[in-house]
Amino acid sequence: MLYINGTIVTMNKKREIVKDGAILVEGSRIRKVGKTTDLVASHPKEPTYDLENKVVIPGLVDTHVHLAQALLRGSGDDCELIQWLCQTVWVLQGQMTAEEAYGSARLCIAEMLKSGTTCFLEAMCADRYGFDGIAKAVEESGIRGCLGKIVMDVGKYASQNAWSMHPGLVETREQSLLGVLEMHDKWHGKADNRIHVWFGARTPPGISVDLLKEMTQLSREHDIRITMHCAEVEADKVHYRENHDMTAGEFCQHVGLLGDKTVLVHMIWLDDPDFKLLAETGTHVSHNPSSNSKLASGVAPIPRLLEAGVNVSLGCDGGPSNNNYDMIMEMKLAALIHKAVSCNPVTMPAETILEMATINGAKAVGLEHEIGSLEANKKADFVVLDFESKLHTTPSPNPISTLVYCATGGEVETVVIDGRLVVERGELLTMDEEEIKREARRHADNLYERAGFRGKPKWPIV
Incomplete structure (x- = not known):
């Protein structure tokens, strides 16, 4: 898969940010990071995934x-x-x-x-x-x-x-x-x-x-x-x-x-x-x-x-x-x-x-040769963030500043781990979110009841 048209925050040794960038993924690994025009030209038959000018960071x-x-x-x-x-x-x-x-x-x-x-x-x-x-x-x-x-x-x-x-x-x-x-x-x-x-x-x-x-x-x-x-x-x-x-x-x-x-x-x-x-x-x-x-x-x-x-x-x-x-x-x-x-x-x-x-x-965690930056031969673990559609991240002249001082996890749109899409357009692909929340509420109720714990506001509930 060739992920195209993103702002790629590589975290490589030079800390380069690639404008109009692309990431070529083969299997679980990144094979190339570069300009979209260059990678599309050199891999014309590769299926593409449009990042739509969004910001991409390492996982x-x-x-x-x-x-x-x-x-x-x-x-x-x-x-x-x-x-x-x-x-x-x-x-x-x-x-x-x-x-x-x-x-x-x-x-x-x-x-x-x-x-x-x-x-x-x-x-x-x-x-x-x-x-x-x-x-x-x-x-x-x-x-x-x-x-x-x-x-x-x-x-x-x-x-x-x-x-x-x-x-x-x-x-x-x-x-x-x-x-x-x-x-x-x-x-x-x-x-x-x-x-x-x-x-x-x-x-x-x-x-x-x-x-x-x-x-x-x-x-x-x-x-x-x-x-x-x-x-x-x-x-x-x-x-x-x-x-x-x-x-x-x-x-x-x-x-x-x-x-x-x-x-x-x-x-x-x-x-x-x-x-x-x-x-x-x-x-x-x-x-x-x-x-x-x-x-x-x-x-x-x-x-x-x-x-x-x-x-x-x-x-x-x-x-x-x-x-x-x-x-x-x-x-x-x-x-x-x-x-x-x-x-x-x-x-x-x-x-x-x-x-x-x-x-x-x-x-x-001993994995700096595998993850932590977006570079050739490292694992394809990366996160796509949407700053353009949100009020609190607009404008965004500096994506690093926006990420640290403005953003929340709510701006995460897509997540790739080991070359596999696990979150796409805000939706979990590997887990049933509604079932997880439902089961969590049930388990919490049972645990709190068994432990005799009653978490409630300090103020009166009327």
């Missing part, structure tokens, strides 16, 4: 997702993080069935696809969610999914003396660590290599030092990548200092976490030595500004991380902490929040933000 890469939390959207709003976790989110997740988790995963994936996310990193897939069902949802939808399965052995958070997890989420070493190895053997590389299986470590002390060291050793032996929440709240920093006499970065180095096959999430409460450690080891960081803002966890020092040479990507987090999985909306907050904090309007420009959401994300 967005969300490096921090909780699939099971889509069903929990709107629960626990306006709470601080530890209360939010222990009194609401974990209570609901700890009673979730595999069928409900599958329904939540489909809801989340459908939302991601329709808002331009073509690849994601799931942070912590609990055993009770049913890993097979989660992988099946990825396979059916056509999305590219990196699935982090939980590794843990302690049912605590932030302090050994408080904040216990819901018993329904507590797992043993055998259940979690060995379960990752089993699922890696079963699912890694499946669905035409769209499914990758990761270690998804819980935040210390939810995972012991011994288990962390065992996990990182197995990671090296089996070439399995790792993701972990780290330094998200001040209590994390206190834990590392009081229990280990280390900074967050020093602790991660001590247990073998640092390296180019690890994505550490949030990274708000850092100390001076951490920046150099992260940069020198090639460790990746996932920035989640909406979640961090809503839960008042703090603002991650992203400009300083970037200045140190750390690869920083972008993530939406989950349904109760962000309330959506729209990476385009996440880009705007990532651009604005650091300007406000630093009182510097030129920090974190739109171009930097788009890099975080595309090529930096691809690098974080």
